[in-house]
Amino acid sequence: MNNVSGAPLILITGGSRGVGAATARLAAEKGYDVAISFLSNEIAANEVVSDVLATGRRAIAVKADSADPDQIRHLFDAIDGEFGRIDVLVNNAAMIAKQSRLEEIGFERMQRLFAVNSIGPMLCSREALKRMSYRHNGKGGVVINVSSASARLGSPGEYVDYAASKGALETFTVGFAKEVAREGIRVNCVRPGHIYTEMHASGGEPGRVDRVKDSIPMGRGGQPEEVARAILWLASNDASFSTGAFLDVTGGK
Template sequence: MSPVTVVTGGSRGIGAATVRQLARAGHDIVFCYRRDTEAAAAVLHDIHTAGVRGHAVQADTTDPEQVDHLFTTAAELGDITGLVNNAGVTSPVGPLVDLTLTDLRRVIDVNLVGYILCAQQAARRMGAGAAIVNISSAAATLGSPGEYIHYAAVKAATDTLTIGLAKELGPRKIRVNTVSPGTIWTDIHAVSGVPDRPARIAERVPLGRAGEADEIAAAVVWLLSDAASYTTGATLRVAGGL
């Protein structure tokens, strides 16, 4: 039986790269997306081209009923063996004093509440040998002053979620880990109002460049694989040295 993996936010960026790499590794995949049906169709096409089964589900991960539907769809392919909690948002870059309550709540809802709702569904449905990977950020330890401290704080909560859930699910032989990317070339920076941010950050990165989505995806694929069978509660930092 092929592994069955759920990926949230799988139509673009790190999520899409992860879906494609998992498909090539033999995973059947159900991924969700919010709005971009064209991008989702392109990713789904690549899943099928890889010779595995897949579904694209339009869903908001902050809505418990839609999350339940996402996992129910995945369960139709077989026992769920993996979850990649990836769906995330930022807000306009700027000092904390300028942060609006609307942006604050949106970042918390998508990046933390959504992760927890998906983790709950996974924990209810998974058995021994399954694994969860939460996508965090190097911002969790860097703080992101002058940019998005609130986002960094939520990603620190993601790291805590990983530690606690790894201990809670460990006796059931379910592993939980985090991948913590640095600044990556994706379109999420356009949403924050600084589309060229990866280029600006490059001079501060010890490796001298921003990262690529495929480099993060590779870390996720490893953590979901049997090669990482003794790895749980860990944060794998893929941040170029930051």
């Protein structure tokens, strides 16, 4: 089925909570049809879909592990069937694990973090490329990778593996942006700082943002909606000459 609404389609991986959910809701307000992927929280994903539908836009949620190539293909097949197009990909799905020093981090955790945070965006971008690129008879598009200030800061004593996986994502952003710049695809990166999301609970410290907020020059943590606005600016024609760029949303940190 083709996208009868004619609206642009944005895919947000990890769109059931936090920055992903905020981006989905704001995208709908700005006129996008929305597809999100989620890993486990189907109730939250369906709530996002309901909110998008309430704006008059179309929406689907597809369960997909970003680290699994077969599930990623299924995700994009679902988008092809429902919308017949993809205009913007937001590689937002990510994970952290319990705060640890390196000597306490196991090999399996390292593998999983890189699979989700580094390889997952490459798998999704590969599928988007096949649909967006001029060389594949596409009409162009935008890819936005969601990194982290930890890629610059390193997260010592807490998440050096997470920080390293985001560093890999940033290197991919640079290379991929140059690779497809003449094929109608812009590739940029948003680098959030300390944002109030549920992810911190996954690291064992739900109140982490409040603990570290004095280290932020602006003296506060950020809200998911503030990151969402940066993502959607990069997705828009207002950023038409920006590719391979990094936009920090860190409160100055």
